[in-house]
Amino acid sequence: MAKRSAVLEVTQESLGGLGVIAPIPIHVQTPTFSGSLAALFHCVRERKIDLRDVPLFPVCQTYFEYLLTLPNANLEEAAAALAALAYLIERKAWSLLPLPVPEPEPYEEELAALGDLPSYDLEEAIETLQRWERERERSFFRTAEPTVNAYEVPYELDAITLADIARAFEQVLARSKPEPLQPLGRPRLSLAEVMKLLLSRLPIEPTTLLDIVPEDVSKADAVFWFLAILELVRLGQISILRDEDQLLFGRATRA
Amino acid sequence: MSSGTLVDQLEALLFVTESPATLESLASALRVTMGQVEQGLELLEQRLSERGAIRLIKIAGGYQLCTKEEYAVAVADFLQPQRRTLSRALMEVLAVIVYRQPITIAEIDATRGIASEYGVRSLVERRLIREVGRRPTPGRPVLYGTTQQFLHHFKLNDLKELPPVEIKAKDAE
Numbered sequence: 001m002a003k004r005s006a007v008l009e010v011t012q013e014s015l016g017g018l019g020v021i022a023p024i025p026i027h028v029q030t031p032t033f034s035g036s037l038a039a040l041f042h043c044v045r046e047r048k049i050d051l052r053d054v055p056l057f058p059v060c061q062t063y064f065e066y067l068l069t070l071p072n073a074n075l076e077e078a079a080a081a082l083a084a085l086a087y088l089i090e091r092k093a094w095s096l097l098p099l100p101v102p103e104p105e106p107y108e109e110e111l112a113a114l115g116d117l118p119s120y121d122l123e124e125a126i127e128t129l130q131r132w133e134r135e136r137e138r139s140f141f142r143t144a145e146p147t148v149n150a151y152e153v154p155y156e157l158d159a160i161t162l163a164d165i166a167r168a169f170e171q172v173l174a175r176s177k178p179e180p181l182q183p184l185g186r187p188r189l190s191l192a193e194v195m196k197l198l199l200s201r202l203p204i205e206p207t208t209l210l211d212i213v214p215e216d217v218s219k220a221d222a223v224f225w226f227l228a229i230l231e232l233v234r235l236g237q238i239s240i241l242r243d244e245d246q247l248l249f250g251r252a253t254r255a
Numbered sequence: 256m257s258s259g260t261l262v263d264q265l266e267a268l269l270f271v272t273e274s275p276a277t278l279e280s281l282a283s284a285l286r287v288t289m290g291q292v293e294q295g296l297e298l299l300e301q302r303l304s305e306r307g308a309i310r311l312i313k314i315a316g317g318y319q320l321c322t323k324e325e326y327a328v329a330v331a332d333f334l335q336p337q338r339r340t341l342s343r344a345l346m347e348v349l350a351v352i353v354y355r356q357p358i359t360i361a362e363i364d365a366t367r368g369i370a371s372e373y374g375v376r377s378l379v380e381r382r383l384i385r386e387v388g389r390r391p392t393p394g395r396p397v398l399y400g401t402t403q404q405f406l407h408h409f410k411l412n413d414l415k416e417l418p419p420v421e422i423k424a425k426d427a428e
Contacts, residue, residue, distance in 0.1 A: 121421045122350045126343075128418045129350060129409055133340055136410040138327035139312070140334065141319055142273050 026066055026081060028059050037063075041084040044091055051092045060085060160240050160247065168209040168247045169226045175210065176222040188221070194228040199237060199251075206241050206250030261287065261295040262302065266320075269299075275317025275407070315406035316413065339381070348374035349383060353405070354420055357387045357398035375399060383408055 026037040032053045033040055040059070043049045063085055067078060189197070202212065213225045229249065232238040239252040264285055269276060281296075282289045296318055300311040308326045311318060322330050341349065348371045351363050363371040378384045379399075387400035406412065 122347065122354065125354065125418055125420050126346050126350045129346060129353075130341075132409040132411070135324075136408060137340070138324045139321040139410065140327070140330045140336075141321045142270070 026059075026062050028062060030055050030058055037081060037084055041088065044088060050095075051088065052095050054092075056085075056088055056092055059088070160242055164242070164247055165230075165240070169222075172209050172213050172222050172226065173219060175215065176213075176217050176219045179218045179220050188224070191224065191228055191231065194224055195232055198225065198228050198232065202238070202249075202251050204251065206239070206243075206248035208246055209249055212249055261285065261291060262298045265292065265295045265299050266303075269311065269318060269320045272319065275315045275319045275403075277317045281318070312410070313412045314410055315403045341381075345374050345377055349378055349405075352378070352384055352399055353401055353414070353417060356400040357390075358400075359390055359396040359398055361396060363399075381408075 028035065028037055028040055032055075033043075033049065037059065040049075040054070044051050044054075063081060066081075198212065209226075209229070212229070213222060217225060229238060233240060236252050238249055241248045241250065265281060268281060268284060278289045278292050282292045285292065287295075296311065303310050303320075308323050309320050310323050312321055314321075347367060348363060351366050351371075352358055352375075355362065355366065360372055360375055363375065375384070379386075382402055382404040384399045384405065385402050386397050388398045389395040390398055401414065406414070411417070
């Protein structure tokens, strides 16, 4: 057992700099640490010393001796010392517990179980597959899917520029509100759902973007609505017309 | 039913089909035996090879009509299809899966020596591979295998047509 010796010092100036009651200045002396209880507490909290090397029995003994020998001691100081002592004991108890062995991730476990895998010489096979792929591209089959590049479907915007569309969108953004705080969050509509909604509320007569996009949408939702409009323009479902200084969006009529 | 009629009927069925038609499905539709269908397909193949721009091929376990290669440029110019050839990295992932299926992502990683999750995801999106089950080991990892689309993509009728590969000697690595 460690050498037990402690010197009790009591001062009247026990209020710490931060207004917190400082623990009583118990001087602790152990084979591995010599200093005040407050200093030990500080060193442990800052991980400057390993508490497993410091026996806490003499520290506790010193504390109880203090309580017994000085019955008129400041109760708040004593309580602060008890809190510091409780912290040290708890930390030491945790540090003495065996560390749980981390369970290997299923993936790592699987990798470890694989051992040495046979290594195949795939170079030739890859070259053959690439050659077959090139040859296959020279044969065309009937297909239900459109083979033309979906992103090259022609659509007519006449003299309307991207800047014109951007200005129309800026008006919507200026009107929309910041994203409301929603602790639980609300599932956002998918782009496809917004496109469907948009088509359903698109009036027969071309109208402004401000009329199409709901007034109460947030800025983020406004961006989503705008993307849906652009997508519908690309797909030829919405046409854009210029009316003096503003753009009108309407259902596209097929020729 | 005369064989001429059967050949014409087979041609009509294959003309409208959008995926390889199996012998069974053709025989069932025409209410003939699979042997008769096979004979009819041979005649059709011969007839198409002699004239016209269409030919009959055996692909992905079935039969399908496609354009002859000499018309590839004209058809490509007309359709302007999106080229979706696989990158070298994707081809490597695919080759590992093709030759070692069913296989898990961990096994693919171990074989290639680098992470392959993105490649596997891309190949799933392209429908060239799919989940074929789960390995009964901790974590129950997903097993991947090739699809009919894979056979179609490389104009293969069967996985047996793949070129054989050799196992590398350990000291050769």
